[in-house]
């Protein structure tokens with residue numbers, strides 16, 4: 325299982341996404357666009373993958 329902490333993306337936020345790669349990317353995309361008004365660009369996807377950890 326993979327995990328991404330929103331705080332590791334530079335946000336003051338305690339959201340954590342967990343699951344498969346597809347689930348984590350989907351959860352982060354929904355959260356980032358809905359809560360942080362971010363646009364999911366290739367750079368954002370790369371950043372998310374960069375802070376992703378294996379559980």
Ligand SMILES: [Zn+2]
Pocket residue numbers: 330331335337338339355359360
């Ligand atoms: Zn967040």
